[in-house]
Amino acid sequence: MRIQSVTAMEILDSRGNPTLRVNVCLEGGVTGVASVPSGASTGENEAVELRDGDKQRYGGKGVLNAVANVNDILAPALVGQDPRQQARIDRLMIDLDGTPNKAELGANAILGVSQAVARAAAQSCNLPLYAYLGGVGAVHLPVPMINILNGGKHADSSLDFQEFMIVPLGAPNFSEALRYAVETFNALKCILKAQGYATSVGDEGGFAPQLKSNDEACDLIVEAISAAGYKPGTDIAMALDPAASSFYEDGKYRLTRSGQGDKNSAEMTALYQGWIRKYPIISIEDGLAENDWSGFREHTAALGDQVQIVGDDNLVTNPRFIARAIEENSCNAALIKLNQIGTVSETIAAIHLCRKAGWGFVISHRSGETEDPFMADFAVAMGGGQIKTGSVCRSERIAKYNRLLEIERELGNAAAFGN
Numbered sequence: 186m187r188i189q190s191v192t193a194m195e196i197l198d199s200r201g202n203p204t205l206r207v208n209v210c211l212e213g214g215v216t217g218v219a220s221v222p223s224g225a226s227t228g229e230n231e232a233v234e235l236r237d238g239d240k241q242r243y244g245g246k247g248v249l250n251a252v253a254n255v256n257d258i259l260a261p262a263l264v265g266q267d268p269r270q271q272a273r274i275d276r277l278m279i280d281l282d283g284t285p286n287k288a289e290l291g292a293n294a295i296l297g298v299s300q301a302v303a304r305a306a307a308q309s310c311n312l313p314l315y316a317y318l319g320g321v322g323a324v325h326l327p328v329p330m331i332n333i334l335n336g337g338k339h340a341d342s343s344l345d346f347q348e349f350m351i352v353p354l355g356a357p358n359f360s361e362a363l364r365y366a367v368e369t370f371n372a373l374k375c376i377l378k379a380q381g382y383a384t385s386v387g388d389e390g391g392f393a394p395q396l397k398s399n400d401e402a403c404d405l406i407v408e409a410i411s412a413a414g415y416k417p418g419t420d421i422a423m424a425l426d427p428a429a430s431s432f433y434e435d436g437k438y439r440l441t442r443s444g445q446g447d448k449n450s451a452e453m454t455a456l457y458q459g460w461i462r463k464y465p466i467i468s469i470e471d472g473l474a475e476n477d478w479s480g481f482r483e484h485t486a487a488l489g490d491q492v493q494i495v496g497d498d499n500l501v502t503n504p505r506f507i508a509r510a511i512e513e514n515s516c517n518a519a520l521i522k523l524n525q526i527g528t529v530s531e532t533i534a535a536i537h538l539c540r541k542a543g544w545g546f547v548i549s550h551r552s553g554e555t556e557d558p559f560m561a562d563f564a565v566a567m568g569g570g571q572i573k574t575g576s577v578c579r580s581e582r583i584a585k586y587n588r589l590l591e592i593e594r595e596l597g598n599a600a601a602f603g604n
């Protein structure tokens with residue numbers, strides 16, 4: 186079954202910003218649909234998200250040019266291709282774009298097509314997406330990192346750090362892990378309410394209260410884990426994404442919102458070291474800023490044997506930066522976001538690189554999401570590992586968790602949890 190048509194349209198993401206939905210139709214009527222997410226705390230070297238810049242529409246955030254690039258440039262090139270040749274189709278789009286960062290056609294345009302092609306191919310093979318992309322060995326459900334307190338660029342809270350997550354690593358399976366997380370989230374809500382804090386949520390569905398410090402956020406989470414009846418560290422651990430690039434200014438880490446003052450790289454690492462001793466933290470992502478490569482080396486040397494050091498803004502799912510970080514020992518895990526690099530096959534190449542180096546990897550959503558659960562299937566296809574897809578409220582986050590529940594059920598006794 187060859188590709189018969191490729192069409193894109195402008196839809197809205199979870200922040201109400203325009204994004205793309207792409208529909209790939211095969212001969213015989215099989216279709217694959219995919220939608221593209223969008224980040225707020227983006228890395229400088231991410232593939233380019235093409236926006237119209239026309240201030241008369243959505244404040245310049247429209248994506249009609251990217252839609253036109255799909256309909257007028259990518260579609261004619263893809264009609265007649267075999268959708269199962271994912272790598273070849275992705276390469277064709279990369280060549281048509283012709284830039285190193287997909288600036289010409291837009292990574293949003295290219296990724297939408299890449300994902301919709303994968304879906305259509307899976308359909309044509311009568312396979313669920315995770316089985317099509319991952320084969321018969323795709324039976325591992327990922328361990329979720331669930332973001333229950335939001336700060337930084339994702340909320341108007343008092344927290345400098347962007348994400349405070351819980352990791353139900355002691356659960357026997359994925360559905361139980363999710364239940365542990367929901368119960369802890371609800372316990373945290375009660376605790377916040379009792380202390381007079383707001384329980385409204387940020388972009389990724391975590392609470393966004395005006396706490397007194399980043400430390401208080403950790404204290405409340407540990408309290409919530411216990412209040413829900415779980416053992417901190419054994420049943421449920423913690424993970425952080427400070428997204429430090431967002432508070433790095435003039436060579437300093439400015440913890441302004443929480444009033445913790447300015448710090449250099451070594452002082453930030455010392456701060457994290459103190460927290461690792463005090464709280465059940467197992468993973469720190471973007472603890473330093475994206476261009477602080479020397480800081481990251483020392484950070485990983487100091488903390489890397491105690492916790493997972495995840496690179497996001499500095500690595501941008503790009504094999505080039507991941508290879509450099511492996512060489513320099515600047516991290517020991519990578520965050521994986523399909524839209525940072527812009528095609529399914531390049532994302533798989535980034536994961537292969539992590540695996541070869543013995544690194545961990547975390548499949549991640551963006552703060553601006555849609556109801557498309559593509560990344561849930563993708564995580565299972567890639568062998569489980571870890572997944573980061575927000576809190577346990579807001580439907581664009583829940584769509585991914587619900588899809589994982591569905592996959593777990595479908596796999597039945599064959600389902601495994603974690604690595």
Ligand code: PGA
Pocket residue numbers: 223224225226227426428497520549550551552553
């Ligand atoms: P973003 O945030 O999607 O706004 O970049 C997610 C993250 O930093 O991990």
Ligand code: ZN
Pocket residue numbers: 426428470471497498520
């Ligand atoms: Zn991040």
